[in-house]
Amino acid sequence: MFRKKKNWCRWAAAGAAVAALLLGAAAYMALTPVPDGVVILEYHMVEDDDGLAADERPYNVPPAEFAAQLDYLQQQGYETITMQDYMRARKGSQELPERAVALTFDDGYEDNYTEVWPLLAQRDMKATIYMVTNDIGRPRYLDWNELRDLQAHGIEIGSHTANHQPLTTLDEATQIDELRLSKLLLEWNGIHTVYSFSYPNGAYDATLPAKLQQEEYLNAVTGDAGVNTMTTDPYLLQRVNIPHPRFGLLEFKLRLWKANLFTRLGWNQHQLS
Numbered sequence: 001m002f003r004k005k006k007n008w009c010r011w012a013a014a015g016a017a018v019a020a021l022l023l024g025a026a027a028y029m030a031l032t033p034v035p036d037g038v039v040i041l042e043y044h045m046v047e048d049d050d051g052l053a054a055d056e057r058p059y060n061v062p063p064a065e066f067a068a069q070l071d072y073l074q075q076q077g078y079e080t081i082t083m084q085d086y087m088r089a090r091k092g093s094q095e096l097p098e099r100a101v102a103l104t105f106d107d108g109y110e111d112n113y114t115e116v117w118p119l120l121a122q123r124d125m126k127a128t129i130y131m132v133t134n135d136i137g138r139p140r141y142l143d144w145n146e147l148r149d150l151q152a153h154g155i156e157i158g159s160h161t162a163n164h165q166p167l168t169t170l171d172e173a174t175q176i177d178e179l180r181l182s183k184l185l186l187e188w189n190g191i192h193t194v195y196s197f198s199y200p201n202g203a204y205d206a207t208l209p210a211k212l213q214q215e216e217y218l219n220a221v222t223g224d225a226g227v228n229t230m231t232t233d234p235y236l237l238q239r240v241n242i243p244h245p246r247f248g249l250l251e252f253k254l255r256l257w258k259a260n261l262f263t264r265l266g267w268n269q270h271q272l273s
Contacts, residue, residue, distance in 0.1 A: 037229040038086055039078075039259050040102040040221055040239040046119075047111040049244075058244050063115050065245050069252050070123055073101055080125040082156040083196040087218050090230055103127040104221060104239065106160055106198055108135060113146040121153065130160035130198035130221075133182040148190050158196030159183050159217070166203035175208070179215045195219065209235035224270065227263040236270035238263070 044059035045052075046066045061069070073080075079097035086102060088094035103120075105112050108131040120127055129142075129150065137143045142150075151157055161167070161178040162185070170178065183194045195218040199208070202223025212220055212235050219234040226238030240259045245251050263269060 037227040037232070037263075038081065038096065038100045038102060039227055039256065040083075040104055040237060041255075042221070042223065042239045042241045043103065043105045043116075044107055045109050045111055046115045047109075060244050061242060062245075063119065065248070066116070067119050068249055069242070070119060070125060072249060072252065074123060074125075080120075080127065082126050082154075083128045083158065083219055083221075084156055085126075086228070087195065087234065090234065104158075104198065105129045107132055107164070108142045108147075108160070110140050110142055110146070113142055113150060117150060117153070117155070120155075126154055126156075128156040128158055128196055130158045130196070131182070131186065132160045132164040132200075133162050133185045135164070144189050151191060156196060157186060157191045157194065158198060159186065159194050160198045161200055164200045166201045167199065167208060168203040168205050172207075175211060176215070179211060179217070183215060183217070197221070199223075204236065209233065222270070224268045225258050225262045226267075226269050227259050229271075231272050233270040233272050238269065 043061060043066075045056065046061050046063055048062055049057060049060060052060055076099070078099045078101040081096060081100050081102050083102060083104070085094060085096065086100070089096045103125065105116065105127060108129055112129055116127065129147075131142065131147070135141045136147070147157055159179070159182040162182040163178065165178065167175050167178065179197070186194050195216075197212055197217045197220040199220060199222060204220075204222060209220070217235075219237060221237045221239045223241055224236075224238050225240045226232075228237050232238060238259070240255050242252065242255055
């Protein structure tokens with residue numbers, strides 16, 4: 001009996017500590033101004049869970065959940081932009097909406113065409129898709145006709161390398177090949193000039209921004225949460241991963257909250273010096 005009571009006390013103390021932490025974070029958020037900038041969201045697959053392999057499910061957001069997230073963004077006053085829109089705004093040639101969000105999709109799954117695009121079109125929303133070019137046309141991946149059709153309807157196409165290998169594991173010559181060949185293949189097949197890049201597995205190092213610039217990319221996204229301002233390093237942009245939802249829309253709201261919190265606290269933020 002005494003042991004059970006002692007364990008209960010420990011759980012109660014732990015719960016109180018978590019509650020205090022959340023209250024403290026909420027108070028900090030309330031007292032600190034919301035950063036002005038662009039939230040970039042990271043998606044992969046959007047399809048029904050049936051038939052997915054166990055290792056795919058964490059990267060999938062079912063269509064109904066995705067639609068609810070889009071509706072929530074619009075209810076909160078967010079307007080979607082592409083990564084090129086963001087770069088034009090940095091150069092002073094375009095104005096961004098007051099609450100701007102960029103929807104980005106890694107890898108180039110075919111459901112980005114069959115599931116994502118219709119939901120975006122219904123809501124007049126934009127997105128950026130990062131393609132692994134050597135996967136184009138393979139089963140379950142986008143093909144060239146689908147990519148060109150998406151582009152014709154305002155979806156930006158970016159690069160996710162040729163083979164989806166973490167760049168930090170490759171020698172310099174292979175890194176350059178991955179950056180250069182993916183860009184050239186897209187452009188040779190009718191995709192507009194490719195300016196945007198996504199690091200495979202979010203892996204980057206201090207040498208990669210210069211290599212991207214050398215290959216005439218204008219921006220690159222990481223997997224580091226935060227809000228992007230006009231002083232964020234364009235080759236190390238903050239991005240919030242949206243995984244398979246376990247707690248419905250609440251989890252999505254917490255992901256948006258995480259972006260603001262990390263920026264306010266200065267955690268792993270990539271600001272130009």
